[in-house]
Amino acid sequence: xxxxxxxxxxxLVDYQEKLMPAMLGGEQVVANALKLAQAAxxxxxxxxxxxxxxxxxxxNVPALAALADKTLHKMSFSAATPELLNALRPPAxxxxxxxxxxxxxxxxxxxxxxxxPTIVLAGCETHVCLLQTALDLLxxxxxxxxxxxxxxxxxxxxxxAAFDRLAGAGAELVTTEMVLFEWLRDCEHPQFREIxxxxx
Numbered sequence: 001x002x003x004x005x006x007x008x009x010x011x012l013v014d015y016q017e018k019l020m021p022a023m024l025g026g027e028q029v030v031a032n033a034l035k036l037a038q039a040a041x042x043x044x045x046x047x048x049x050x051x052x053x054x055x056x057x058x059x060n061v062p063a064l065a066a067l068a069d070k071t072l073h074k075m076s077f078s079a080a081t082p083e084l085l086n087a088l089r090p091p092a093x094x095x096x097x098x099x100x101x102x103x104x105x106x107x108x109x110x111x112x113x114x115x116x117p118t119i120v121l122a123g124c125e126t127h128v129c130l131l132q133t134a135l136d137l138l139x140x141x142x143x144x145x146x147x148x149x150x151x152x153x154x155x156x157x158x159x160x161a162a163f164d165r166l167a168g169a170g171a172e173l174v175t176t177e178m179v180l181f182e183w184l185r186d187c188e189h190p191q192f193r194e195i196x197x198x199x200x
Contacts, residue, residue: 050074
């Protein structure tokens, strides 16, 4: 199964300036997150970012924050807060047809299926906020694709343990280049040259 760009949303978890120096390979992780976010902007993929306790830990890396459609603040480790879940899902469809003629107790509530049910997820720390977010999104029956080279923890052991757990829970593990080339699908895509420059 390949990623379908029209079904994706990108969620970037806690790339905060004060945290990134402590992350294993932090500079490369941010560079990969920037590639994902820039490509998402060019390809009309919604980009959501989160910040953990920003009053104490500060904001996200400015270049990344500038590419987000919206940045959500949180105190919980999981970013799958009601605010993010509402952003990821479209509003329920209004009743149509002659349903208004039915008594209220006979009307079925109409829930909208997510228009973009595939969540491309990356962030820090992999074994805490990223892991808990991914598991909560899986519980919400969303398809979760974790971009491994855009995730980090303070230690390799914690990061890799999180990847093992995520794979076992049903998340797809991918890399930045996998995502970008699957979003494009072929070299005739109008944004191919721009996105190729991100990779070189």
